[in-house]
Amino acid sequence: MQVLNKILSRYAGEKSDLVPLLQEIQSEYGYLSEELMKEVSHFTNVPESEIYGVATFYTQFRFTPKGKKHISVCTGTACHVTGAQQIIEGMERHLNIKEGETTPDEEYSLESVGCLGCCALAPAAMVNDEIKSKLSLRNIKKLFKGYKPPESSK
Amino acid sequence: MGSIMKFEEMVQQEKKDYNLLFSDKTAVLVGSATCGNSAGAQTAKDIIRSELSDFECEIIDVGCIGLCYAEPIVMVLKPQEPSVIYGNVTKKVARKITRSHIMQDTPLPDYALGSWGAGEIEGITPLFEQKSMRMQERRILRNCGFIDPTNIGHYLAQGGYSGFMRALQMESSEIIKEIKNSGLRGRGGAGFPTWMKWQFCLDSGKKTNYLVCNADEGDPGAFMNRSLLESDPHSVLEGILIAAKTIRAEKAYLYCRAEYPLALERLKTAIKQMKERGFLGKNIMGSEFNLEILIKEGAGAFVCGEETALLASIEGERGTPRTRPPFPTTEGLFGKPTVINNVETMASVTQVMQQGAEKYSQMGTQESKGTKTFSLVGQVKKTGLIEVPLGTTLKEVIFDIGGGILDEGEFKSVQIGGPSGGCVPVQHLDTPIDYSSLLEVGAMMGSGGLVVMDHSTCMVEVARYFLEFIQKESCGKCVPCRLGTKQMLDILTDITVGKGKKKDLDVLPELAEAVKLGSLCGLGQSAPNPILTTMCFFMEEYQSHIEEGICPAKDCKEFITYTIDSETCDGCMGCIKSCPVGAISGEKDKVHIIDTLKCVKCGTCLDLCKKKKNAVILANSC
Numbered sequence: 224m225q226v227l228n229k230i231l232s233r234y235a236g237e238k239s240d241l242v243p244l245l246q247e248i249q250s251e252y253g254y255l256s257e258e259l260m261k262e263v264s265h266f267t268n269v270p271e272s273e274i275y276g277v278a279t280f281y282t283q284f285r286f287t288p289k290g291k292k293h294i295s296v297c298t299g300t301a302c303h304v305t306g307a308q309q310i311i312e313g314m315e316r317h318l319n320i321k322e323g324e325t326t327p328d329e330e331y332s333l334e335s336v337g338c339l340g341c342c343a344l345a346p347a348a349m350v351n352d353e354i355k356s357k358l359s360l361r362n363i364k365k366l367f368k369g370y371k372p373p374e375s376s377k
Numbered sequence: 378m379g380s381i382m383k384f385e386e387m388v389q390q391e392k393k394d395y396n397l398l399f400s401d402k403t404a405v406l407v408g409s410a411t412c413g414n415s416a417g418a419q420t421a422k423d424i425i426r427s428e429l430s431d432f433e434c435e436i437i438d439v440g441c442i443g444l445c446y447a448e449p450i451v452m453v454l455k456p457q458e459p460s461v462i463y464g465n466v467t468k469k470v471a472r473k474i475t476r477s478h479i480m481q482d483t484p485l486p487d488y489a490l491g492s493w494g495a496g497e498i499e500g501i502t503p504l505f506e507q508k509s510m511r512m513q514e515r516r517i518l519r520n521c522g523f524i525d526p527t528n529i530g531h532y533l534a535q536g537g538y539s540g541f542m543r544a545l546q547m548e549s550s551e552i553i554k555e556i557k558n559s560g561l562r563g564r565g566g567a568g569f570p571t572w573m574k575w576q577f578c579l580d581s582g583k584k585t586n587y588l589v590c591n592a593d594e595g596d597p598g599a600f601m602n603r604s605l606l607e608s609d610p611h612s613v614l615e616g617i618l619i620a621a622k623t624i625r626a627e628k629a630y631l632y633c634r635a636e637y638p639l640a641l642e643r644l645k646t647a648i649k650q651m652k653e654r655g656f657l658g659k660n661i662m663g664s665e666f667n668l669e670i671l672i673k674e675g676a677g678a679f680v681c682g683e684e685t686a687l688l689a690s691i692e693g694e695r696g697t698p699r700t701r702p703p704f705p706t707t708e709g710l711f712g713k714p715t716v717i718n719n720v721e722t723m724a725s726v727t728q729v730m731q732q733g734a735e736k737y738s739q740m741g742t743q744e745s746k747g748t749k750t751f752s753l754v755g756q757v758k759k760t761g762l763i764e765v766p767l768g769t770t771l772k773e774v775i776f777d778i779g780g781g782i783l784d785e786g787e788f789k790s791v792q793i794g795g796p797s798g799g800c801v802p803v804q805h806l807d808t809p810i811d812y813s814s815l816l817e818v819g820a821m822m823g824s825g826g827l828v829v830m831d832h833s834t835c836m837v838e839v840a841r842y843f844l845e846f847i848q849k850e851s852c853g854k855c856v857p858c859r860l861g862t863k864q865m866l867d868i869l870t871d872i873t874v875g876k877g878k879k880k881d882l883d884v885l886p887e888l889a890e891a892v893k894l895g896s897l898c899g900l901g902q903s904a905p906n907p908i909l910t911t912m913c914f915f916m917e918e919y920q921s922h923i924e925e926g927i928c929p930a931k932d933c934k935e936f937i938t939y940t941i942d943s944e945t946c947d948g949c950m951g952c953i954k955s956c957p958v959g960a961i962s963g964e965k966d967k968v969h970i971i972d973t974l975k976c977v978k979c980g981t982c983l984d985l986c987k988k989k990k991n992a993v994i995l996a997n998s999c
Contacts, residue, residue, distance in 0.1 A: 239711075241693035242676055246635070280695040280852070281676030283635055299597030300792060300828045301754040303842050309979045313957055337679060337846075339636055340600035342752055342826070343445030343760035344412055352638050354415035360957050360981050 236267050254285040290325045290332035294350050299338030301345040310346050313360045319372035327373050380663035388533050395534035399454050403434045408450040410441035410607040411639050416448035421471040428475040440608020442522025443762035453478050459494040509778045516748050517724045518764045521608035526643050529650040532611040540730030544619045552623045558734035560746030565719035566823045568812040574716050577706035578624045581714040588626040589717045592633035595679040596795030599826030601750040602720040604762050606640035610647040616723030621668050624716050634675040679850035683898045684717040697854045698898035741767035745811035755829035756783045772806040786831035794823025796843045797903030799910030819910040835932035836915040841869035843907040858901030861892035874935045877923035927997040934978045938998045943968045945992040952982035
């Protein structure tokens with residue numbers, strides 16, 4: 224909780240701090256756990272239910288851990304007409320998970336996002352903070368080279 | 378008056394430093410915006426650096442010049458010679474350029490996109506004399522790709538902040554008059570006159586006012602703001618200074634999407650440098666004017682581009698829109714009068730103040746003045762970021778600037794204005810791009826995304842795509858938008874999977890009208906536009922899906938099958954290896970077969986075989 228306290232110490236605890244505060248916590252912890260949300264509620268004096276209301280409204284916030292490599296596939300118009308859906312399905316096959324899930328070994332997580340603004344080189348995806356462009360079912364293999372997804376625990 | 382002299386001195390020094398950079402040694406500019414980096418600009422830079430070893434050469438990261446189709450882009454500047462812009466700089470090309478041009482003064486016309494600057498180089502046409510660039514008027518983008526966006530000195534050397542210094546000597550009423558004379562209308566999409574917004578805010582007569590710059594560029598297919606913020610952040614920040622001074626705001630917010638990490642990073646650097654140079658803080662440039670600019674990161678909600686939702690988001694609430702009136706200019710952020718301007722509007726304000734209203738208003742049409750940036754993407758040859766005077770036709774943009782359709786395909790439609798806009802068909806290609814002409818064909822200017830589609834794109838599927846997007850992003854506050862978009866999406870999905878009914882074609886426009894009339898904010902009010910325009914111009918495609926059970930574009934998966942023509946297949950095994958699901962079987966030199974039950978209809982085999990035997994056949998199943 225030391226890290227959390229350090230983050231909190233930079234904020235005055237006003238309601239308008241809520242979104243940036245949650246963003247900073249998520250970038251540190253990877254997701255917003257129940258425990259963290261309780262602390263934020265305590266700090267800002269905003270009821271937990273209301274904080275959840277705000278956090279669940281924005282697609283950026285996650286409530287489950289993400290993988291070491293987090294892949295966000297762009298589904299903007301240009302990517303859509305150049306085959307974003309194929310790319311997502313291809314990645315799902317490679318990772319043996321569905322969009323929105325994390326591999327059981329927490330190596331990869333996969334989600335689709337609104338436009339990444341890399342439309343001229345569509346289709347594109349972001350791996351952590353790095354954008355990969357002109358993707359195809361053939362060249363995405365490189366992204367997962369040597370990776371074998373564990374058997375699904377389900 | 379001392380502050381002006383101080384500013385002049387600062388500019389003189391920066392100009393000197395900037396010119397020194399290029400006057401006596403070789404320099405290399407690497408396009409390092411998001412598109413460049415994703416295509417491998419940093420790799421190209423590393424190779425150039427390692428090849429150079431001891432050779433003296435300045436390597437500078439610059440922004441995006443707009444020729445995204447040719448990324449990575451590298452520009453080589455030699456003293457007293459025109460510069461050469463190289464495209465598609467792969468590792469091999471980077472090595473060649475370094476050895477031949479940078480180190481031995483021999484340019485390589487084979488890899489050059491064009492030259493820049495006075496003089497001629499044999500075999501290389503000057504970039505701005507080529508058709509695609511000649512048609513453009515680069516005012517807002519003038520620095521993009523030519524200066525280091527992380528160095529305020531470069532911006533100052535190009536005449537930066539002179540517009541603000543001019544504004545500093547003027548009364549608010551004079552600045553508003555200047556903006557009014559320029560004819561500038563908001564570049565966020567709706568085209569509201571900028572001066573009027575500012576005037577309303579001042580008229581409210583309250584003590585505290587806020588300025589908000591909307592950089593929540595959420596329209597899928599649009600990236601003008603990202604590129605501008607990454608390539609020339611100070612041009613936007615200068616506009617913010619001018620606007621804040623005019624409306625007497627002491628606090629400005631810049632609300633930028635979190636999906637744009639590089640833009641955010643460059644903005645933070647730029648703001649830090651502004652503080653160091655005295656352009657932010659207390660008593661800016663020795664005047665009475667104080668300003669603080671705060672960056673707010675969006676958190677991934679499209680509706681926050683709607684101005685009242687954006688304000689709610691800054692206040693730490695769920696980003697849902699509010700009813701109007703009261704308008705934000707009387708009761709906005711934290712209940713105070715607030716002006717909300719788009720990124721490009723701010724950069725245009727900078728233009729007006731730097732060049733004067735008269736020069737600015739010479740461009741454009743009677744009621745739409747100035748230039749506008751567009752992201753030109755989709756099935757077009759030269760994708761990228763462009764800037765044209767308002768009034769340029771869609772045809773000129775797509776065929777002259779964009780070079781026409783990819784793979785010599787047939788133009789079908791151009792989607793303009795994002796999810797709120799519409800699809801313009803071939804018969805309306807001569808429509809000039811201005812606020813009113815686009816409305817006449819059912820589209821709207823929007824923020825400036827142009828997505829070109831060819832005959833392989835199904836228009837029903839495009840409408841379904843936008844509805845799916847809107848439905849996901851609907852905030853849920855008002856019923857017509859929340860439920861209406863869901864119903865419309867369900868109907869469109871049914872049509873694209875072969876379950877469409879004849880009566881759907883009557884229900885859709887009825888629903889669309891209701892959602893348009895009953896929704897609270899622009900998101901819902903414009904949500905039916907993609908349906909209405911596609912139904913208006915491409916009705917026969919809807920009918921084919923429902924009545925004949927075929928998708929004319931062969932795009933909707935439920936309608937199509939892939940097979941291999943046994944006459945033409947030569948058994949090369951290429952498709953077998955490329956198939957991601959192992960649906961193709963066969964032996965070497967024998968005809969291959971696709972297992973239609975296993976096939977996921979991704980088209981990989983078709984793309985591959987097209988260049989070889991063209992034996993893969995895509996057809997409607999029925």
